[in-house]
Amino acid sequence: MSSQVLSTQVTGEAVELAAFARLMRAHTILRRELQAEVLSPRGLTINDFEALLHLSKAFENRLRRVDLVELLMLTPSGVTRLLDGLQEAGLVENLQCNDDARVTWARLTPDGMETVECVGASHTKRLQSLFGEALSQDEVSHLSELLGRLPGVGAGSCSG
Amino acid sequence: MSSQVLSTQVTGEAVELAAFARLMRAHTILRRELQAEVLSPRGLTINDFEALLHLSKAFENRLRRVDLVELLMLTPSGVTRLLDGLQEAGLVENLQCNDDARVTWARLTPDGMETVECVGASHTKRLQSLFGEALSQDEVSHLSELLGRLPGVGAGSCSG
């Protein structure tokens, strides 16, 4: 039992508290940066883009509402409203399901496809520069791996 | 040049993309967990609590609006509205500044002090259990350190 463990427990300054605070800050900083530099010019939010991205990777570029609920970590109503906006922008279209009349697919339009490719490139580039400013590629991988071990986090990711 | 680097660059599946996605997910999961289990029962949001926490650590338990803007990563208007709520709840009070008539201090009331102590304990406990489920204490420290190196993240933290 190291003195470090002792001191963090006695003072109440748990490492978990600092880690959480930094995670919150990192989230806000990265989100704002991407929003301002990459997404806002195209009139998209982060979740708009993430939805398009997931659709672009999905079979036949279509996904059910519930799938997006899980992938984007939104409530069903949140997804409904998100897709309302993307439909109005012509990036996504509705598609009835023959097997189950309850579900309506959200499918990427050609416009949506083009958008996700174009925006995705600068999104990734900006992200690489933000992370790369401070961390090596191995460190980014390690960060990703640690985050992925947190309960529920690994589930929705695509790789790594 | 390893094949790993090659493949990530060619496919566009950059590690940074995965790291970002996981950071987003981790943020949402932790935030919801704490909101539901710890804060909601007391009618507080995460930022409410963080504001109280920062005030409790500040000199004479008081802080200017602009200080909270920096610490909580909110806009000035966001802080105004946040403090409106905390004042109504009787956890914070306004205090005019003699040196500079533009600033109004936000100061913790005794009620606010009690709240931050009580909520802070279960907040920390829940956080330790969430992180502890998946990560060793060293790994949490490492995670925190990596996050702290991201541009702008380290600035507002309180420790190590």
Add this chain to the structure above:
DNA sequence: GGTCTATACTTGAGTACTCAATCAATATAG
């Protein structure tokens, strides 16, 4: 077949923010 629960999704109301504009008090410059 008829009931009963579960699933997919939408709607209305409310909230926690944001941005843009504004105001007042303070510092700076001539």
Add this chain to the structure above:
DNA sequence: CTATATTGATTGAGTACTCAAGTATAGACC
């Protein structure tokens, strides 16, 4: 001392969500 910029804070309007409630379809049991 006056004009101008800067800083601290608030307000109105809009947004991206949430929760609670509701509708419609699907599947399960008897």
